[in-house]
Amino acid sequence: MGLGGIGRQPEISVPALIQYLEFARTSPHSFELSDAIGALSKFGPAAKAAVPILLSLLNHPNPNVRDYLTNYLPIIDAEAAAKAGVKRQQ
Secondary structure, eight states: OOHHHHHHHHHHHHHHHHHHHHTTTTSOHHHHHHHHHHHHTTGGGGGGGHHHHHHHTTTTTOOOHHHHHHHHHHHHOOHHHHHHTTOOOO
């Protein structure tokens, strides 16, 4: 999660966070997915490579993960979020 906090070198950080998302989706702890989604959002549109995996999580059984996606996917890719029917919560 430090990668998102630092917010630098998206060409290195974003692929690492995508790899972490792949791991976290198999974890019983939803906070790992939520944290990774939040970290990716710090890169904004530079994290667009993560959109396919993020979209695959829209129906995740945990409401916290869905909330993070709803709030952060539009920051990463507003067009993809709109196409998926995701509206950012206030």
